[in-house]
Amino acid sequence: MFGIRTIRNQRLALVSGALVMAVLTACAGAPAPTQAPAQPPTQTPAAEAPTSAPEPAAPAAGGESTFVSWYQYDETNTDEKSDERVGNAYLRRTIPIFNEEFKGKYKWVNQPQAWDKMTLNLIAAVQGGGEVPDVMQVDSTAVQTTLYQNGAAQDLTDWIKAQPWFNDLDEGAVSACTGLDGKIYCVPIAETPQLVFYWSDHFPNGYPRTPEDFLSQAEALKQKNVYAITFFGSTDFDGNATTRFFFTTLASFGGGYDDGKGNMLLNRPENVKAVEFIREIVSKGYAPEVVFAGKFQEEEPMKTAEAASFPTGIFGYRYVNPLRAPSGKEYNTKTEQDMIDAIQAGDVKLSAFVAPEGKQPSCGLGVTGLIIPKGARNPEGARAYINWVMDQRNNADWVVAIGGGVPSLDPTRTAAAFQSEFYKQAIQATAGLCRPWQGTLTNPPEAQKIIATAIYKLIKEDPAADIAAELQKAQDEYNSQYAPGS
């Protein structure tokens, strides 16, 4: 009996052990990225070896190879009310054009991704050795996260410098794509500066130039039940306010977030003055309460002209609609055309923000572009696609539809698409003034949250708190954990 039970136990242990091993082996799946065989040599020596198990793109009939893009847009979505309709339509229009042009060589396939999950999905794919796209749309807020902390993008330095269009790129845009190691990781295509949209009827003499001028006009507007300004002032989206109005104001006062060496430098007189200014705007009721509600609901008072001005990214024109001007005139197509029309009609104008006497207004600069992720299976296809996008025939279309900003390529700025009043004013309002908000900070996502929380506390939660002390506290918290060498 004992013997039989022992045999049973052994058999049971063996069977269950084998089953567990089988499952674990199945789950292990693809080999770890670092154990992967080296990528077959590419035609461009500058291309960095991918870290995950790459296979050459499977050539289709006639040697045509597929490359995959990740965009936040979906060419199959034909909903005219979709927030992303402009980009969706662009892909629907251009994918067949590209595929026709490169017939027999490359075939472009797009895989739509949620804009706020795209970076995450890429990092997960690169680190997990999963399927990665060959080319992906990025914005500069994701660049540091993607490139530095998680190393998900290929170094494009040598390749990009060898391209005929490289010398036509705006230097600021290239710097937004450049890592702390001096290497270039993305191809900047569109610049998305922060600027101010304002109702010209509320500011008939143009947008105020100094904080003092702004405050006196704001008081006058308040008497007419109009808020002088609305802005994204909440801590929502992990402190996204840091990249928007907060930076625009601090930078316009001559301040900023970093010391140029990777450390946070928040407690400085310029920043203290800037926070005092925002605090005054809030405490005197020159901005509506919805400013602090999050989820981009601060746009609402601008749409109805209850707020006279709205500092935001240039791409904001797509989302702020429909519009009702102070005169009662309506722009009601409920598309991006409303803002374009309002600007063309002179009801809305664009401007840089205010700056104290002797200072120049400043603003945050974002860049939208393309990266080639590590592990891309068809980098040649990706490079051919990028060159196609950078071609003068196609560049303006991408900048308008995907980038939602102004071109990084100088020659493209002369294209017909950028001769409208909207683009003329945007380029004029921000020329040479903007810079990436993160400066040399090595952990922008963390800095973003810490800074937004500190400024929010000072202007809304505790308007009597010592500004310098709170800024210093936030600065110390960041530097103790994330500054170089900490």
Add this chain to the structure above:
Amino acid sequence: MTSSAQAASAATSPSQTSHRHIKEGFFSRTLPFWLLLPSILVLIVIQVIPGLFSFFLSTQTFERGEQIFVGLRNFERVFSSSAFNASLFHTLFFLIGYVALTMIAGFVIAQMLNRKLRLSAFYITVIFVPWVLSDVVVGLIFRLFIVPDYGLFSAFFADPQIFPPRGISILTTPAAPALVSGVPFPPAPALIYLIFASAWKALPFITLLILAALQTVSREVIESASIDGADGWRTVRYITFPLILPTLIVALFNLTLNGVNGVGLVFSLTGGGPGTATEVLSYLLYTIGFGRLDFGRAAALSVFMAVINLTLILLTLRISRSEREA
């Protein structure tokens, strides 16, 4: 059957029978194991391995794509951040309010429904509606009620005569000054509102759970207690409550774990704001992991939260056992 076949059959029969018996014995004895094995394997794959991997990840950091061992550095980073301390208290306040409100309201409603009211089935159907809505939908609905200036009830809350001295804006009014330094109490209106929204969402399940338990309580027992002179409260306290205690423990267990780990409502209703007033641990974990993509630190926080979960489970089981013994 021929005689030779019968002979052959007779010759092999004893060994086959014995083998079959061994086989039958083996499988009948181990049958529960085989039936459980698929579930065990699934649990190993989707819980045990990721759990162990999370612990491993909590000791790692990524620098330029390189995975580097950092020991307990991620834990230190989590515990030393101001956001962690605040979110720990927010979680505690949220949990107390959410569990207490849902349990009490669920019990009261279940008691009412158990009295065979007219249209009981209709009430139960109506009450069940929030349960089928997703957290995000519930969050958006509750948000639309109170968006400053534009929400359905924002004017009501902003009325200084109802909420002196200046009225409140639930989404943006900060918490009153803390009574004790470092402890964010009293909570912001947004946290209280979040508790109400979460309780509204969880109420149907808890109500139905308690109602089902109440319906198992024998009417004779209740009537006997009544004949013996027990009033309504005493009947509930000494008869109904002990009889449905196991169900209440299950409900408590469910609410507690949901309360600690839920993130959808915070995400869609308040986004952690105003400031960090509704930033609970689960939301902080979400933002560190999926917002800032700092997987090492997120894993460290998840390990900490796993410890909290285990502690709560053990605590609940202990209370359950001691109540049963009592």
